[in-house]
Amino acid sequence: MNEKIKFAILGYGKMGKMVESMLRASGYDIVAIIDNEEEWQARMDDFRTADVAIDFSMPSVAVSNMVRALECHVPIVVGTTGWYDRLDEIVAKAKSCHGSLVYGTNFSIGVYLFNRMNQWLASEMSHYNQYAVSVEETHHTAKKDAPSGTAITLAESIVSHHPGYSQWQLCQGEPVGKEVIPVQAHRVGEVAGIHQIQWSSPEDEITIIHNAHGRQGFAAGAIRTAIWLVQHPGAVCSFAETFEEHNHKL
Numbered sequence: 001m002n003e004k005i006k007f008a009i010l011g012y013g014k015m016g017k018m019v020e021s022m023l024r025a026s027g028y029d030i031v032a033i034i035d036n037e038e039e040w041q042a043r044m045d046d047f048r049t050a051d052v053a054i055d056f057s058m059p060s061v062a063v064s065n066m067v068r069a070l071e072c073h074v075p076i077v078v079g080t081t082g083w084y085d086r087l088d089e090i091v092a093k094a095k096s097c098h099g100s101l102v103y104g105t106n107f108s109i110g111v112y113l114f115n116r117m118n119q120w121l122a123s124e125m126s127h128y129n130q131y132a133v134s135v136e137e138t139h140h141t142a143k144k145d146a147p148s149g150t151a152i153t154l155a156e157s158i159v160s161h162h163p164g165y166s167q168w169q170l171c172q173g174e175p176v177g178k179e180v181i182p183v184q185a186h187r188v189g190e191v192a193g194i195h196q197i198q199w200s201s202p203e204d205e206i207t208i209i210h211n212a213h214g215r216q217g218f219a220a221g222a223i224r225t226a227i228w229l230v231q232h233p234g235a236v237c238s239f240a241e242t243f244e245e246h247n248h249k250l
Contacts, residue, residue, distance in 0.1 A: 005230055008032040008050035008074065010065045011057030014142075015079065018219040019054050026223075040068070048072050052100075052226045059083050059145055066090050066101065075100035075233065077226045079107055079218065081149025094236045100229050104239030105149030107221030111195070112243055114210040118154055118197050121208065122161035130201040133158055135168070138186040138194040146170065146185035150195055155181045158197075193218075 012035035059082030069076040155168035168181040
């Protein structure tokens, strides 16, 4: 039933607690929950016995968490965002350690499919110059990074599929350059995550929206990915790459 996989959880905020709850409900063993340096020192031996770790920590500690996991030869799934300026460094570290790593700005299947729609629409809109795009995201007030990693992924997907855009810029409604995608970020209450892509012309507008009802989809996706990673040692890739490689059956 639970394939006898032993999990470690890095970060014990709302997402870490959600992952814990879902793992325990499914009968999985959790050998270590680590949320700070003292707990790393106290639980390192337990951590080394894990088959896989799931990280929903903070941008400030995500890189050190990954380095420790890779050096301990514990495969790791990373849902934390805000560290991607060091992605090349971490990928190189994973390969040098012969480690296993899957990273992603969002582990929701719905968000993955939403971005596929976003890519298709951006490609189609490249033929219609009267439309201009904008990206908007809303999250809970405790979220530290802005814009969200998912919003960045969405904006970068537009850049890669529409030759009229070369970059994105965080703003709050002020004008941006013609080739720049404006990205707005809002922090409101306990919102789990709303992402909106809008294409506007003088005649009309087209809007696509993904609205997460809670954190369950993110946690479930990370757990599915962790199980996949245990079965595919040596993988170093993004969540989207694992999903696409296995015919959307992750």
